[in-house]
Every structure is written in C-alpha cells, then in structure tokens.
Amino acid sequence: MEQWELDADADIDADADDAMDEFLDKFQNQSYSGGFHEDQWEEEFEKVPLFMKKAPSEIDPNENPDLACLQSIIFDEERSPEEQAKTYKNEGNDYFKEKEYKKAVISYSEGLKKKCTDPDLNVVLYTNRAAAQFYLGNFRSALNDVTAARKLKPCHLKAIVRGALCHLELRNFAEAVNWCDEGLQIDSKEKKLLEMRAKADKLKRIEQRNIRKAKLKEKKEQNQNKILFQAIKARNIKLVSEATSEDEDSDLEDLGELFLDRISSENRYGARLSVDARGRLSWPVLFLYPEHTQSDFIAAFHEDTRFIDHLMVMFGEIPSWDLEEKYCPANIQIYFEDDGGTELYRVPPESTLLQVLQHPRYFVKALIPAFLLCVGASSFCKNYLRGKKLHEIKW
Known part of the structure; x- marks a missing residue:
C-alpha cells in the first residue's frame, strides 16, 4: 500500500515535469502578449489591486x-x-x-x-x-x-x-x-x-442676554405701537387693510390687534410711522403720477406740514421724466380716491396732511397715505378725470 502511494507520487511528479517542459518550450517559441506596454505602464499598474491608488466606487467583475x-x-x-x-x-x-x-x-x-x-x-x-x-x-x-x-x-x-x-x-x-x-x-x-x-x-450667556434684549425691545415697540395707535384713534383717522372692504375697516377698535404689530414695522420703502416728543405724527406718504407711471416716496411727512411745502422742494428742479417741463407747483393738482376708487377728491395744496387724513372719505391703506398728482390743464388729466365723480374739498 505504501509502495503504491509512493509510485503514484512518482507518476504525478513525472507528469508535472512533462507539463513544465511543454510550457517552457512554448514560452521560448512564442512571444508573451500579456506584458505591460512601456508607454502605458501607469495605466496598467492602476488595474492591479495591489498598486491601485484609489479603488473604483463600483466594481464590475468583467472589468476588474x-x-x-x-x-x-x-x-x-x-x-x-x-x-x-x-x-x-x-x-x-x-x-x-x-x-x-x-x-x-x-x-x-x-x-x-x-x-x-x-x-x-x-x-x-x-x-x-x-x-x-x-x-x-x-x-x-x-x-x-x-x-x-x-x-x-x-x-x-x-x-x-x-x-x-x-x-x-x-x-x-x-x-x-x-x-x-x-x-x-x-x-x-x-x-x-x-x-x-x-x-x-x-x-x-450671550444668547440669553440677546434674548433679554429682544424681549425688552419687543415690549418697548409694543408700548410705542399703542401710543401711535391711540394717537391715530384720537385724530379720527380711518385705517384700511388692503385685504378687506371699507365697511369692515371703518371701525378702528376692531382693527387694533391687526395694526398694532404693523404700526412700527418698516414697509417696503424702508420707512415707518413715527411720533415726536410733542406727540405729533409723521407719516410715510406716496405720491403717484399716473400720466408717467412714476412715483415719489416721502419717508416722513409731518402731519402739520402743507402739501405745497413738499411740492416746492420736490419740483424745485424739473424731474427727468417731465420732458414737457409742465410739472411745477402752480400747475399740479392733488387728488385722492375714495375706498371704492369711483370718486375723486381734489386737495387744496395749502392743506396740511392731518386735515386730509381726517376727511370723512379718506382711508389710509396699509399705513401709507397715497395721493394722485397730475397737471390740471393737460389732456391726460382731463381724460383721466372723465367718468369719475369729482369733489372739491374746501376747508
């Protein structure tokens, strides 16, 4: 038994020797085609796992x-x-x-x-x-x-x-x-x-301090808002929310909570309603020029200031859009629309802002009083006023 095993091992060794001789003969007679190319050796090395600098994110068995x-x-x-x-x-x-x-x-x-x-x-x-x-x-x-x-x-x-x-x-x-x-x-x-x-x-500690400061500032603003709101109420000025109708807006008491948070907030023009040490109000006011689709914004229009005073400053020089040079204080007419937009009220230039805001048919929308300005003698103004019910305000 042992001799057979040894013989069997000898036969295996002989077969291995024959196979090696055959491989060496083939290797000597045929060129090897699987070697690296000199000009591509880096790419070839990168394909060998041992020399890879970075493994591929996904491994395809066919490619690697x-x-x-x-x-x-x-x-x-x-x-x-x-x-x-x-x-x-x-x-x-x-x-x-x-x-x-x-x-x-x-x-x-x-x-x-x-x-x-x-x-x-x-x-x-x-x-x-x-x-x-x-x-x-x-x-x-x-x-x-x-x-x-x-x-x-x-x-x-x-x-x-x-x-x-x-x-x-x-x-x-x-x-x-x-x-x-x-x-x-x-x-x-x-x-x-x-x-x-x-x-x-x-x-x-810094965050807690900032929170305390923010709360104090909020409380101060709330108190300031109440002062402003009471000042508006005392003047019988009517506030209007753009999202509601005149009938809903005419009761200032009902609008208290709605406007308290807005009163001291800056609007899209970067201005806000304010009160001075004497308790007098200054409003952000918008002037609209429908003929030229232009506008002017007055950040602080004091309630005791007259419209003509602002016009004298604003039109001391001819604006660039007034090519006909017809917008001068003496020619400009000032109007405001009622809440429905069907009736126009002409404002005397010598009127103060407070006088106009206290008019029974004036409603302040979004806390920004707005007025229409045009040249009375112009054809545009005549066409613009046609079909609208016009009222002349006299104090």
Whole structure:
C-alpha cells in the first residue's frame, strides 16, 4: 500500500515535469502578449489591486475580476457578523483617512447592519460614523449616532466629546454645557471638554442676554405701537387693510390687534410711522403720477406740514421724466380716491396732511397715505378725470 502511494507520487511528479517542459518550450517559441506596454505602464499598474491608488466606487467583475475576487474574499458572508463588521469598520477608517467621508459613512453603516453582538465594536462604528457625518456638516445625524453609542456605553468619552461638538454647532449651548459636564465627571482634565465648555457657556450667556434684549425691545415697540395707535384713534383717522372692504375697516377698535404689530414695522420703502416728543405724527406718504407711471416716496411727512411745502422742494428742479417741463407747483393738482376708487377728491395744496387724513372719505391703506398728482390743464388729466365723480374739498 505504501509502495503504491509512493509510485503514484512518482507518476504525478513525472507528469508535472512533462507539463513544465511543454510550457517552457512554448514560452521560448512564442512571444508573451500579456506584458505591460512601456508607454502605458501607469495605466496598467492602476488595474492591479495591489498598486491601485484609489479603488473604483463600483466594481464590475468583467472589468476588474481580480478586485471583485478580493472583495468577495474580504466580505465573505460565511464569516461571523463580528468579523464582517470589523472589516467594514477598517474600510470606513481607510476612507476617513482619505477624507472620503461619504464613503466612510456607507462603510460604517454596512458594519452596523451586520448587527454583531460586540457592543464595543458597535460603539466604535457609531462614533466613527458620527465623526464622518460631522465633517459632512450633518450635525443632527452625527448627534443621533453618538446618542446611540452612549446607550451602549454611557461613559464613552469620544462619544461625549463629539456630541458636545454637535450641540455647539447646532447652537444648543445649554446642552453642549451639559454634555461637557458629564464628560468632565469621567475625566476632569480632558482638555477638549474644558475648552468646549468655556466656549459653550460664554455663547449661552450671550444668547440669553440677546434674548433679554429682544424681549425688552419687543415690549418697548409694543408700548410705542399703542401710543401711535391711540394717537391715530384720537385724530379720527380711518385705517384700511388692503385685504378687506371699507365697511369692515371703518371701525378702528376692531382693527387694533391687526395694526398694532404693523404700526412700527418698516414697509417696503424702508420707512415707518413715527411720533415726536410733542406727540405729533409723521407719516410715510406716496405720491403717484399716473400720466408717467412714476412715483415719489416721502419717508416722513409731518402731519402739520402743507402739501405745497413738499411740492416746492420736490419740483424745485424739473424731474427727468417731465420732458414737457409742465410739472411745477402752480400747475399740479392733488387728488385722492375714495375706498371704492369711483370718486375723486381734489386737495387744496395749502392743506396740511392731518386735515386730509381726517376727511370723512379718506382711508389710509396699509399705513401709507397715497395721493394722485397730475397737471390740471393737460389732456391726460382731463381724460383721466372723465367718468369719475369729482369733489372739491374746501376747508
């Protein structure tokens, strides 16, 4: 039996020698076609897994059979969940070192999907994925990961440090301080936690101070709004909301809450209703020139100022759009429309703003009084007024 086995081994060796001789004869007589080309050696090396500088994101077995084979060995499903998770962890770490944070997140996630029973390994996967998410700017996702890590290992210092960083980035300063305090109970000399706590505490105090300032400012504005609203009410000036009708708007009491928040707010022109030390109002006022589709905005039209006073300043020089040079204070007529837009009221230029705002048919829309200006002798003005009921105001 033993002799037969030895003979059998001798036959195998003889067959191997014959095969090697045949290969050497063929190798000597035929040129080898699978070698690298000198002018393409870098590209050829890049196809060899050992020399690859960067692995492809997706591996096609037809294009990279060697790499696909290696990958199948590394991620062999027959290996234990712990071994597979550790492999994914190592792969994620390699991606992380290369600053390929998205790929690192994918690798760590694959490792967690293996649901291995090693809590320490899962903690590392969570904290490492949190670090990758942090560098991607996904602070909430990073915070979720370190929170999961701490459920497995409450005293894991790296998870606490990274969680405090996430809270700091999310401007949760009080939470950042709490996390730092919890970490310092584990290691009272941890430099990162000490520095972070000082920064978070300072920012928390600044935020609290800003909140107090904002509340005081809001309260002051509310008081100012009430003063303005009472001044409007005392003058019997009617306010109108653009979204409602005249009948709904004529009761100033019902509009109190609606306008209180708007009164001291800047409008689209960057101005607001104001009151001086004597309790006199200044309004933002809009002048419209329908003939030229132009407009002028007066940021602060004092209620005791006359219209003619503004016109003398505004038309001291001919505006660029007035090619016929006909807009001068003596020629300009001032009108306002009733709330329905069917009736026009001509305003004497010597009128003060307050006189007009107190007119029974004037309604202030959106806290910006508006007036129409045109040249009375022009054909446009005559056509514009045709068909409208016109009223001459006399004081």
